[in-house]
Amino acid sequence: MPSDPGAPPxxxxxxxxIIGVVRSARTELADTxxxxxxxxxxxxxxxLDPAYLDGLLGLDGFDYAWxxxxxxxxxxxxxxxxxxxxxxxxxxxxxxxxxxxTRGPRRINPIGLSLVxxxxxxxxxxxxxxxxxxxxxxxxDLKPYVARFDRPAGEVRCGWFDSVxxxxxxxxxxxxxxxxx
Amino acid sequence: MPSDPGAPPxxxxxxxxIIGVVRSARTELADTxxxxxxxxxxxxxxxLDPAYLDGLLGLDGFDYAWxxxxxxxxxxxxxxxxxxxxxxxxxxxxxxxxxxxTRGPRRINPIGLSLVxxxxxxxxxxxxxxxxxxxxxxxxDLKPYVARFDRPAGEVRCGWFDSVxxxxxxxxxxxxxxxxx
Numbered sequence: 481m482p483s484d485p486g487a488p489p490x491x492x493x494x495x496x497x498i499i500g501v502v503r504s505a506r507t508e509l510a511d512t513x514x515x516x517x518x519x520x521x522x523x524x525x526x527x528l529d530p531a532y533l534d535g536l537l538g539l540d541g542f543d544y545a546w547x548x549x550x551x552x553x554x555x556x557x558x559x560x561x562x563x564x565x566x567x568x569x570x571x572x573x574x575x576x577x578x579x580x581x582t583r584g585p586r587r588i589n590p591i592g593l594s595l596v597x598x599x600x601x602x603x604x605x606x607x608x609x610x611x612x613x614x615x616x617x618x619x620x621d622l623k624p625y626v627a628r629f630d631r632p633a634g635e636v637r638c639g640w641f642d643s644v645x646x647x648x649x650x651x652x653x654x655x656x657x658x659x660x661x
Numbered sequence: 662m663p664s665d666p667g668a669p670p671x672x673x674x675x676x677x678x679i680i681g682v683v684r685s686a687r688t689e690l691a692d693t694x695x696x697x698x699x700x701x702x703x704x705x706x707x708x709l710d711p712a713y714l715d716g717l718l719g720l721d722g723f724d725y726a727w728x729x730x731x732x733x734x735x736x737x738x739x740x741x742x743x744x745x746x747x748x749x750x751x752x753x754x755x756x757x758x759x760x761x762x763t764r765g766p767r768r769i770n771p772i773g774l775s776l777v778x779x780x781x782x783x784x785x786x787x788x789x790x791x792x793x794x795x796x797x798x799x800x801x802d803l804k805p806y807v808a809r810f811d812r813p814a815g816e817v818r819c820g821w822f823d824s825v826x827x828x829x830x831x832x833x834x835x836x837x838x839x840x841x842x
Contacts, residue, residue, distance in 0.1 A: 495676045517810040534744035537759035541820030563715035578718035580803040589801045620770045622761040629698040639722030
């Protein structure tokens, strides 16, 4: 399906090649933990498109990887995302933040960034722990986590997150009740 | 321009909305450091599209952010990327690795992930340190760095990177001589 690169992507259709799909036990966005770090033990599988098998050489030497996902789910609200949003992690508070100061999924480009712990790799089935996406989520890239590149030295300020308590396994429904339409 | 979502993106044309552009002092890929972490002090500016100004609310509370860039430069080789590549960081060695075990720019989806240190924000001009992209590089997303989400606990294995020495400011030309065509 043609897409207009100047317009926000259609919900549900990634305008990029999909390298694979996540198979997880989560089926409802409202009941899916908001970050892999709050749900670090749950397992899922990245089913890589077999055409890309050769791209995995050497990945088994890494403990962690970045999963870049496409979050333009069909069940997300239509239309462009608001530039100011109340993050799920603020629960029932009403403080708005700019979308580029949040990690929420409703973005200009709904690309998710999940740090996952790599497990067994069986051919094109990459087992991992740390689940924050629903079953069927398209994956657009996989990058190894490299501590020298990805870990800033010392204590770092993390804005509004620094004053938020996050319960293990927190989901949108737990944080705020049923999702708004 | 329409794009076929099943095919690799055209070089130079991002199939996604561009939220802004990096203004850096680097003009040649071959002379641009391969990672922001190896060039942490150099300054650059993300010029955000003014339409997205409201998306910055609250970003000034963060020390670091992830810059997601589109690396389909017009001066990159045409055609789909090889699934096995010799990373620049291996210098003149010839060991091939799978593209999903590297952080190189020639990927199925050429999305760059750069950890940058945020500086002054003047309206839509976001100053930062840590430059690994050439002037004019399109930006597709900006996410705050959140230590609780993005920093795995303890020592982590980082595959082939664990046995590679990386010189400060390393560029492709320093590592391997002129880029291949």
